[in-house]
Amino acid sequence: MGYFDVPEVEYTRYSNRQLAAVPLAVLAVALLVLSGSFLVYGTPVQLGMDFAGGAELTVQTTSSEEEIQNAFDVEPDSIQAVQAPGVENQYTVQFAGIEDSEAIQALTEQAETNLEADGDASVVQQESTASPAFAEQTQQTALLGLAVAFLGMSVIAFVLFRTFVPSVAIVASAFSDIVIPLAFMSIVGIQLSLGTVAALLMLIGYSVDSDILLNNHILRREGDFFESTHRAMQTGITMTVTSMMAMLVMGVTAYLFGVELLASIGIILFVGLAADLMNTYMLNLSMLRWYKFHGVSR
Known part of the structure; x- marks a missing residue:
């Protein structure tokens, strides 16, 4: 089996604000894209036949x-x-x-x-x-499923860590992991359908997995903050990059064979996992570092 060597990042070179600035800026742009699409077309993302009839x-x-x-x-x-x-x-x-x-x-x-x-x-x-009436009902059911999944993820985060900042870090990262792919879908014209909603649900699972891995290594295992961070990155980045390559291959192969839905799912997951890398090891980590050095005993 191949080994993916994750380099050790010198996080001491960057302040918490610098680390959080990039993912927050990308999130802000994504929200602007979705807001603009809503104002122009009436929906943040173009609806497919499953939701529009x-x-x-x-x-x-x-x-x-x-x-x-x-x-x-x-x-x-x-x-x-x-x-x-x-x-x-x-x-x-x-x-x-x-x-x-x-x-x-x-x-x-x-x-x-x-x-x-x-x-x-x-x-x-x-x-x-x-029919539009049936499609609207399907749309409401799918959005309810997304909301319940996100709420369930948030509850699990608070139950596991029982502290405000680490739990909010997980929720904020997961929220950004969903919003960024949605904005990408709006830009490139990928429609929101039952299949693409399934991809977004998968992203919630991926996001929670990587964020809990990082939080657990830093808050519950022995060792220096940055040593724990690097151990978490060795596992988390390896898993995420491997999944990204698998989704990219699936998306390209499906596109070449004309299977549009699988191609859309593959590219959505690829973009979402790339966003997850950024949010986990910049946004989430900056909040954890603030909590570890400034927030625990203050």
């Missing part, structure tokens, strides 16, 4: 994805190649927010007209996959 067409054509993209008056929210044995040249085209039967029929006619240059285009299946 809409129509879905399955198209049989030898046209390219770019040609399919340009075949409709309404820009598709997603175009995915159908991956199934014996199925070739089929694409699933999704239009979020469209449920009217006349609008769906118009999209069907556009597909058959604009993609029939070689006489090969046909709509294999058309359907309205989710």
